[in-house]
Amino acid sequence: MNDGITRTVDDPPLVIAGHRIDVLEGAFSWYIRSLDSFVSRDLDERMAHLPVARGKGKVTALLLIDDYPGIRPSEIAEVLMRDRPSTGRIIDTLVSAGLARRDISEDDQRAHALSITDAGHAVAEQVRAVVRQQEAEFFDFIAPEDRAQFLSILKRTYMRMRQKWQ
Amino acid sequence: MNDGITRTVDDPPLVIAGHRIDVLEGAFSWYIRSLDSFVSRDLDERMAHLPVARGKGKVTALLLIDDYPGIRPSEIAEVLMRDRPSTGRIIDTLVSAGLARRDISEDDQRAHALSITDAGHAVAEQVRAVVRQQEAEFFDFIAPEDRAQFLSILKRTYMRMRQKWQ
DNA sequence: TCAGCATGGTTGCAAAACACAACCATAACA
DNA sequence: TGTTATGGTTGTGTTTTGCAACCATGCTGA
Structure with missing residues (x-):
């Protein structure tokens, strides 16, 4: 597990259009990029009436x-x-x-x-x-005790990326 | 904590340019959108030599x-x-x-x-x-036991968004 | 004091991503 | 066999975003 890739064992595989979407072997970045598309498009819709x-x-x-x-x-x-x-x-x-x-x-x-x-x-x-x-x-399905941890990881990753970037 | 917003108590506040960046009160979406910018820009750089x-x-x-x-x-x-x-x-x-x-x-x-x-x-x-x-x-700082959980949450959120979208 | 450099913002490009409408070709159906 | 549905393409326009060049103000040091 030291190859920079994390795998889950218990979640079902992602199947879309009949294909298993493990294109990036569980890379965090792929999910983040995909989730961004969703979240942004959805927000655009919800805010369509706002400037x-x-x-x-x-x-x-x-x-x-x-x-x-x-x-x-x-x-x-x-x-x-x-x-x-x-x-x-x-x-x-x-x-x-x-x-x-x-x-x-x-x-x-x-x-x-x-x-x-x-x-x-x-x-x-x-x-x-x-x-x-x-x-x-979108996120209410996450168990309350997991939410804080999820946010904490996002936060720390964000800070880490800021640091590395500059 | 039933307002759709999650807060962490133990992580330090994000301070950038002298301002506390709690603009979105810890919204997951804000982090996902910000992380996407980083990840994508970073990948663009790393793949600059690829078509x-x-x-x-x-x-x-x-x-x-x-x-x-x-x-x-x-x-x-x-x-x-x-x-x-x-x-x-x-x-x-x-x-x-x-x-x-x-x-x-x-x-x-x-x-x-x-x-x-x-x-x-x-x-x-x-x-x-x-x-x-x-x-x-970017992600190696996440403890091994947390990585699987992080990925699992990302994965389930992804599936949830796909469902809601279509 | 004032010349030279640094900082804050703007304008002028140019490239790329992305959506919608309209179109052509083939398949499926009744 | 005509009509509708499906798979792809082309045309067009909007939006985002980066880089280079520019102007104005502040700062510094000889």
């Missing part, structure tokens, strides 16, 4: 601005691990949708201080509700 | 063809949960890169029977090696 549907960046940016008034675009870029142009365009959409405001920072004339608008805060609350709803539907 | 870098579709399609000679594009589309045009274009790239062959199915004159070429099989093996390598680097 932040599509793409992972807008939601995180909106919630960050909601939680941290005065946050700067470059800080959001660091969280998203995107370059500044991409982040700037995400903020463009938030601002032009009337969800956020872009002011000049008092500390630094180059930087922008972002803040949420009333409409933006309302959308952020709706986003949180949608996410909670999805969590309940 | 299947970029996008989740090409790798899965290649491995499916490698594992199931004679598989049809529509079956691959079902696994990928993409529409046929998208899948067809993925196969286009594999074929024009000389990794797969597209023949007419013997059973059904409309359908194509895909098969791997020698070059394609070689690339598939390299892909598997790269994935194994990444698994080792």
Whole structure:
């Protein structure tokens, strides 16, 4: 079991279109990439009526601005691990949708201080509700005692990847 | 704890750019979407020299063809949960890169029977090696007894999402 | 003090992924 | 044998996202 691959013995094999889908021999990454497709598509649907549907960046940016008034675009870029142009365009959409405001920072004339608008805060609350709803539907089958462990592993993996990346 | 949100108590909070990143209150989906970005970008880098870098579709399609000679594009589309045009274009790239062959199915004159070429099989093996390598680097910190459980939860979530989707 | 470098954001590309509609060919069915 | 269903392809448009180049402001050190 030291080959970087983990196998489960008790779960039934994945069969889709008549084929056993063990393409990647139980690689975590394959599941993460596949789950991402589902989760993102599903969220896009649930948020279709909100101006932040599509793409992972807008939601995180909106919630960050909601939680941290005065946050700067470059800080959001660091969280998203995107370059500044991409982040700037995400903020463009938030601002032009009337969800956020872009002011000049008092500390630094180059930087922008972002803040949420009333409409933006309302959308952020709706986003949180949608996410909670999805969590309940997709993950409620996980036993309560396993949920914390699952989240803990996700969290630690996330931190590990951030470290390795930079 | 019945609000669809799970919290961990023992892990340290995520702090990035001086902000606590609990934007989504520990939502599984946020971690999955973030991890996907990492994993995919990292794989793109590791596979930069291979003709299947970029996008989740090409790798899965290649491995499916490698594992199931004679598989049809529509079956691959079902696994990928993409529409046929998208899948067809993925196969286009594999074929024009000389990794797969597209023949007419013997059973059904409309359908194509895909098969791997020698070059394609070689690339598939390299892909598997790269994935194994990444698994080792990113997930080896998970205790062996936790790995099986983690994978099991991922697997069951995947199946659940497939069901709910269709 | 001010020249040179660093930092924060923006604009201009370009590439790639992906969905929808429309189309052609073959199969299945009644 | 006509009609409908299925398997794939082409056309088109949208969206995401990265890189390079640019401008403006801040910082530093001779």
